[in-house]
Amino acid sequence: MSAAPGDPAHPEPTVLHVGGASPYDVVVGHHLAGRLADLVGDALRVAVICPEALTHLVDDLVGPLLDPLPDGMDERDVTVLAVPDGEEAKTAEVLVACWEGLGEEGFTRSDVVVTLGGGATTDLGGFVAASWLRGVRVVHVPTTLLAMVDAAVGGKTGINTSSGKNLVGAFHEPSGVLCDLALLKTLPRAELVAGLGEVVKCGFIADPEILRLVEETHPDELVPGSPVLRELVERAIRVKIDVVVADLRETGGEGGHPGREALNYGHTLAHAIERAEEYEVRHGEAVAIGCVYVAELAHRAGSLSAEVVERHRAAFRRVGLPVTYDGAPFDVLLATMRVDKKARGATLRFVVLDDVGAPRVLAGPSEEHLREAYLAIGGFV
């Protein structure tokens, strides 16, 4: 993450502004560590929440926070709170351990949490910041494609419980997000591909140009450093920003648009699959399966053409994501889907499409359609 100003191989950073009551910027570019100091400002204490496996990235990130110190500051304490990798970090036990860490440091309301990691880390670290002293500042430095295009933006934070995914959390917007594309170079291919699941999702719910790029680009070109990957990243972030600015707290959209729930496209089944697989399946992979499932459901409910259903299969497959699932009986998944956040009482609600870019909520689909759609993605009842 060392600074490389004016690097001719990389264009200037793109600054994407998120408006609203707590505005902030999402910066996309290369070698952005130098920008962290401005975001941290005059905080005396900084806690970096980071998976153990990525702590080697911390020195480059925090170096500019310590040298030079802001005018008038003669010391700054930087603490690293190392957390378990991936989904294992999103537990009540790890949350409590982070609170204890902040308590030991005497963390006050003017101090800042920095998250460095994938979406599991930004979800956990964001919730630590949301809950400590009822809310301290957080800056996200996402290190996976998925966290850059989705998890770090928009202020949804949380952890899992034994009943399911993200069932405890808060809306807590970051003070800034630094998407340093240089960090993606060490990301395993399977993790990059998982991030493309959320990118393709954004294509279906709001930006057909994303689909065109995916359909016309050879998948081998979707690598860190490629202009097309950068364009996909920026387009997906723009989709997310537009949605969260209009409906930060997921209270609903206007004119039939589902509002923020649109970003949950494919997630009702995806979260149930993740739980059934004890989080051994990547989130982005489960989202791909979940999107194909809900496309099949919409088709049966009479809203989506067979052609667009097949376009789902082709687009997710093209980037290397799964589009079938047969790991759990339908009733097991249905039981988990009943505690999805979009459900209301006994009524299941899904985000479906009438067409590309035209999402809406389907409430209370028939159990027959739910089962048929599961069979259509290779499942069993």
Ligand SMILES: NC(=O)c1ccc[n+]([C@@H]2O[C@H](COP(=O)([O-])OP(=O)(O)OC[C@H]3O[C@@H](n4cnc5c(N)ncnc54)[C@H](O)[C@@H]3O)[C@@H](O)[C@H]2O)c1
């Ligand atoms: N809050 C939101 O709006 C939101 C949106 C989407 C997803 N999510 C959540 O995000 C999580 C998934 O995030 P994810 O896909 O980033 O997974 P993740 O955080 O589990 O990271 C995946 C793996 O990549 C490794 N890794 C991360 N950065 C790396 C790098 N630069 N080089 C090498 N290895 C690296 C991690 O150590 C981990 O093993 C899920 O919990 C999901 O629910 C939240």
Ligand SMILES: O=C(O)C(=O)C[C@@H](O)[C@H](O)[C@H](O)COP(=O)(O)O
């Ligand atoms: O930001 C949102 O809103 C989303 O729904 C984005 C999803 O990609 C993300 O996985 C989110 O964490 C799901 O939220 P949840 O409310 O279903 O837990």
Ligand SMILES: [Zn+2]
């Ligand atoms: Zn998601």
